Amino acid sequence: MLYQDLPREKLVELRKELSAEYEEFRKAGLKLDMSRGKPGLEQLGIAHDILTDDSCVSPGGIDCRNYGNPDGLPELRELFSAVMRVPASNVLLGENSSLSLMYNCVMWAYIFGVGGCKPWSQCGNVKFLCPVPGYDRHFAITEEFGIEMINVAMDGSGPDMDTVEKLVSSDPSIKGIWCVPKYSNPSGVTYSDETVRRFAALRPAAKDFRIFWDNAYCVHELYPDDAVQLADLYGECVKNGTQDMPYIFFSTSKITYAGGGVAAVGASDSNIAELKRRTSIRTICTDKLNQLRHYDFIKASGGIENIMRKHAEHLRPRFEKVLEILDSELSGTGAACWTRPSGGYFISFETLPGCAKKVVASCKEVGVKLTPAGATYPYRRDPHDSNIRIAPSCPSIEELTVATRLLCLCTKLATVEALLSSN
Amino acid sequence: MLYQDLPREKLVELRKELSAEYEEFRKAGLKLDMSRGKPGLEQLGIAHDILTDDSCVSPGGIDCRNYGNPDGLPELRELFSAVMRVPASNVLLGENSSLSLMYNCVMWAYIFGVGGCKPWSQCGNVKFLCPVPGYDRHFAITEEFGIEMINVAMDGSGPDMDTVEKLVSSDPSIKGIWCVPKYSNPSGVTYSDETVRRFAALRPAAKDFRIFWDNAYCVHELYPDDAVQLADLYGECVKNGTQDMPYIFFSTSKITYAGGGVAAVGASDSNIAELKRRTSIRTICTDKLNQLRHYDFIKASGGIENIMRKHAEHLRPRFEKVLEILDSELSGTGAACWTRPSGGYFISFETLPGCAKKVVASCKEVGVKLTPAGATYPYRRDPHDSNIRIAPSCPSIEELTVATRLLCLCTKLATVEALLSSN
Numbered sequence: 001m002l003y004q005d006l007p008r009e010k011l012v013e014l015r016k017e018l019s020a021e022y023e024e025f026r027k028a029g030l031k032l033d034m035s036r037g038k039p040g041l042e043q044l045g046i047a048h049d050i051l052t053d054d055s056c057v058s059p060g061g062i063d064c065r066n067y068g069n070p071d072g073l074p075e076l077r078e079l080f081s082a083v084m085r086v087p088a089s090n091v092l093l094g095e096n097s098s099l100s101l102m103y104n105c106v107m108w109a110y111i112f113g114v115g116g117c118k119p120w121s122q123c124g125n126v127k128f129l130c131p132v133p134g135y136d137r138h139f140a141i142t143e144e145f146g147i148e149m150i151n152v153a154m155d156g157s158g159p160d161m162d163t164v165e166k167l168v169s170s171d172p173s174i175k176g177i178w179c180v181p182k183y184s185n186p187s188g189v190t191y192s193d194e195t196v197r198r199f200a201a202l203r204p205a206a207k208d209f210r211i212f213w214d215n216a217y218c219v220h221e222l223y224p225d226d227a228v229q230l231a232d233l234y235g236e237c238v239k240n241g242t243q244d245m246p247y248i249f250f251s252t253s254k255i256t257y258a259g260g261g262v263a264a265v266g267a268s269d270s271n272i273a274e275l276k277r278r279t280s281i282r283t284i285c286t287d288k289l290n291q292l293r294h295y296d297f298i299k300a301s302g303g304i305e306n307i308m309r310k311h312a313e314h315l316r317p318r319f320e321k322v323l324e325i326l327d328s329e330l331s332g333t334g335a336a337c338w339t340r341p342s343g344g345y346f347i348s349f350e351t352l353p354g355c356a357k358k359v360v361a362s363c364k365e366v367g368v369k370l371t372p373a374g375a376t377y378p379y380r381r382d383p384h385d386s387n388i389r390i391a392p393s394c395p396s397i398e399e400l401t402v403a404t405r406l407l408c409l410c411t412k413l414a415t416v417e418a419l420l421s422s423n
Numbered sequence: 424m425l426y427q428d429l430p431r432e433k434l435v436e437l438r439k440e441l442s443a444e445y446e447e448f449r450k451a452g453l454k455l456d457m458s459r460g461k462p463g464l465e466q467l468g469i470a471h472d473i474l475t476d477d478s479c480v481s482p483g484g485i486d487c488r489n490y491g492n493p494d495g496l497p498e499l500r501e502l503f504s505a506v507m508r509v510p511a512s513n514v515l516l517g518e519n520s521s522l523s524l525m526y527n528c529v530m531w532a533y534i535f536g537v538g539g540c541k542p543w544s545q546c547g548n549v550k551f552l553c554p555v556p557g558y559d560r561h562f563a564i565t566e567e568f569g570i571e572m573i574n575v576a577m578d579g580s581g582p583d584m585d586t587v588e589k590l591v592s593s594d595p596s597i598k599g600i601w602c603v604p605k606y607s608n609p610s611g612v613t614y615s616d617e618t619v620r621r622f623a624a625l626r627p628a629a630k631d632f633r634i635f636w637d638n639a640y641c642v643h644e645l646y647p648d649d650a651v652q653l654a655d656l657y658g659e660c661v662k663n664g665t666q667d668m669p670y671i672f673f674s675t676s677k678i679t680y681a682g683g684g685v686a687a688v689g690a691s692d693s694n695i696a697e698l699k700r701r702t703s704i705r706t707i708c709t710d711k712l713n714q715l716r717h718y719d720f721i722k723a724s725g726g727i728e729n730i731m732r733k734h735a736e737h738l739r740p741r742f743e744k745v746l747e748i749l750d751s752e753l754s755g756t757g758a759a760c761w762t763r764p765s766g767g768y769f770i771s772f773e774t775l776p777g778c779a780k781k782v783v784a785s786c787k788e789v790g791v792k793l794t795p796a797g798a799t800y801p802y803r804r805d806p807h808d809s810n811i812r813i814a815p816s817c818p819s820i821e822e823l824t825v826a827t828r829l830l831c832l833c834t835k836l837a838t839v840e841a842l843l844s845s846n
Contacts, residue, residue: 036490038489038490039489041486044479044486044488044489047488051477051478051479051712052477054474054475055474056467056474063464063467064682064683065467065470065680065681065682065683066461066462066467066680066681066682067459067461067681067682068682095518095519095706095709095710096518096706096708096709096710097705097706097707097708099705099706099707100705100706103704103705103706107530107534110534111530111533111534111544111568121534121544137704137707140704141704141705144701144704145534257488257489257712258488258489258490258707259487259488259489259490259491259707259708259709259710259711259712260487260488260710260711260712260713278567281526281560281563281564281567282520282522282523282526282564283518283519283520283522283523283526284520284522284560284681284682285519285520285682286518286519286682287518287519287682287683287710287713288682288683289474289680289682289683290683290710290713
């Protein structure tokens with residue numbers, strides 16, 4: 001029965017029961033961290049052969065220990081090219097962090113301008129579109145550069161493209177958009193083919209408008225035999241003559257090691273030439289030894305897909321356990337709704353308006369740390385205070401069970417209290 | 424006998440002989456690259472245990488494969504702290520490149536300002552002092568940001584401090600200085616204690632003046648038993664209350680692997696807090712696996728000094744061979760002078776004014792690539808066209824012998840031609 005339909009005295013009674021249950025959790029002395037999409041211990045074991053690989057000369061004869069090859073190891077660029085769906089010559093390898101590659105792209109456009117246009121720092125009030133809920137670290141970059149962030153709603157097929165098209169084509173101060181096109185962080189949504197085609201067909205008012213296509217979860221299936229297909233943005237852009245719009249980001253953070261993977265950016269001929277030139281002032285070369293280890297490991301594994309199957313075996317039961325508990329505890333209560341992603345790292349959870357902060361605080365009070373409420377919105381301001389990001393990857397199934405039950409309990413309690421105080 | 428004292432007919436005869444010799448080199452079909460300070464193959468073998476190290480958990484219990492520890496592995500920060508002579512809590516680890524850490528410091532001061540001051544981008548014509556000859560990649564960074572570079576002469580005890588003091592204390596648009604204080608690139612000079620003390624005692628007109636102290640060769644002795652001591656800049660600054668002036672850079676590029684080492688920056692409490700905060704927007708963490716491998720290797724080697732002795736064994740005969748040939752071929756000719764460094768990676772070679780470009784071009788024409796003439800000066804403009812950087816680390820002794828003989832020959836030829844055309 002919907003909580004909204006319960007009479008007041010029933011709600012009061014429920015609050016009492018739920019509060020008692022909550023006190024039991026307090027006594028349990030929990031200490032769990034579900035705040036970030038951190039791989040679990042089992043997952044870190046998958047890439048063990050990277051640790052034991054002692055090779056230093058690439059198949060093409062490059063001594064990876066020395067300086068040289070500022071674009072990164074050609075063999076690995078070739079391999080990434082297939083996943084990123086841009087030609088290998090248009091792939092530039094970074095260090096372990098795709099975030100820092102995104103940062104560089106924003107930074108260089110801000111300082112020097114991109115594509116021959118005026119630096120964003122000289123363009124007055126520069127704006128980015130931010131599909132919400134989204135990834136807090138994206139928003140932190142644009143916030144750092146004083147770029148105004150405009151929320152764009154997401155639905156099951158991606159960002160609201162009517163709004164995106166309207167804003168991008170009419171406002172030259174809109175210089176970019178943050179996208180996680182597959183298994184979006186945190187909603188788990190994969191952009192539909194139609195959405196991707198509409199992105200490629202954008203006609204921005206700003207010549208230097210860029211799509212920051214953070215394809216962080218491009219191969220991160222929970223059900224590999226029913227893999228979700230994301231349309232090929234770069235290919236669509238080439239067809240439309242808009243290939244200078246996207247920067248395409250990729251990393252192995254959730255394929256090999258979260259802290260020691262290899263990141264890459266792919267872009268059009270002129271974009272990548274600009275990135276390579278700027279990069280050459282910043283550093284002599286990236287760590288080719290780690291690139292070689294990655295190449296060897298992926299080759300020996302028979303490709304990235306085989307590695308991802310092992311991750312799925314670890315992640316799938318965790319996602320299923322969380323969903324099972326949410327279903328059994330909250331279905332029919334009207335207290336929350338949530339996504340059922342078939343890949344990626346997150347479940348997006350929506351409380352009634354005004355309850356998310358309270359729920360996260362209650363969980364924290366008894367030892368379960370969730371992603372801070374609001375984090376999935378620019379400026380940490382969730383207009384409805386309703387979104388919570390659930391990150392099931394790191395805890396054990398037992399821990400997840402406890403933490404999700406607690407989340408359900410705190411959600412019910414916050415809902416009851418909200419209903420009581422609004423009556 | 425000095426070439427300058429030879430009669431014209433003797434010079435003509437000499438030119439004929441030298442030209443004939445040069446044609447012999449052409450026939451030899453050489454293909455050598457001495458343009459960069461690249462470690463040689465033997466040197467890359469010294470850190471072999473890094474390749475075979477398969478550990479992933481630090482002594483302190485950190486799983487280096489995962490996210491976390493954005494400041495870098497505590498154990499390695501502690502270890503670097505001793506070499507960098509700043510407290511471990513004031514050390515921030517980077518990726519493999521100290522250059523990119525320098526880039527970040529310039530960039531952030533440029534975009535956001537440093538120490539609460541106005542961003543350099545809003546300060547009009549910003550200037551850096553550049554002791555010359557110096558390191559081309561330093562100059563490339565300041566050039567990229569449109570920062571005006573002012574040459575400051577170097578002598579045997581470092582930059583001309585009278586000039587540095589005068590300029591820095593009077594001109595608030597001077598925001599920084601590039602320094603390689605030990606075994607300076609390319610001159611091999613180590614700053615005297617007096618010079619270091621005068622640096623620490625600077626009273627800059629610009630509150631946000633920063634010393635970019637690139638201590639790239641701090642442990643890079645050719646004669647380890649007669650190690651040259653560089654005074655402790657950070658300690659001197661603390662005494663003077665000027666600890667916010669220096670950024671201190673370090674890397675293992677020439678201790679472990681040129682392409683796969685670990686870089687670090689050390690700075691005062693407030694500077695390092697600012698760098699950490701900016702870094703946290705850019706990336707989640709650096710590659711702690713590589714940091715752990717470095718920690719293990721340095722520990723197992725009994726410290727950095729023991730590792731550096733092995734490098735010295737490789738480098739010393741190379742430096743000595745080059746100097747032996749320069750001595751025997753050019754001493755007493757007046758055609759050139761050169762430095763005799765006891766550490767670092769370079770010999771600095773001075774031709775007569777107006778000859779360096781010609782010498783480098785002549786070497787290149789017959790297959791020996793040197794660092795481009797002019798590269799050791801801001802804007803690639805050597806005002807006297809006389810400085811050539813010799814990088815003896817990479818070629819074999821045999822190759823070095825040939826290349827140095829060719830350099831001597833081309834220098835003689837250019838000198839004779841210069842004298843003939845000025846007569």
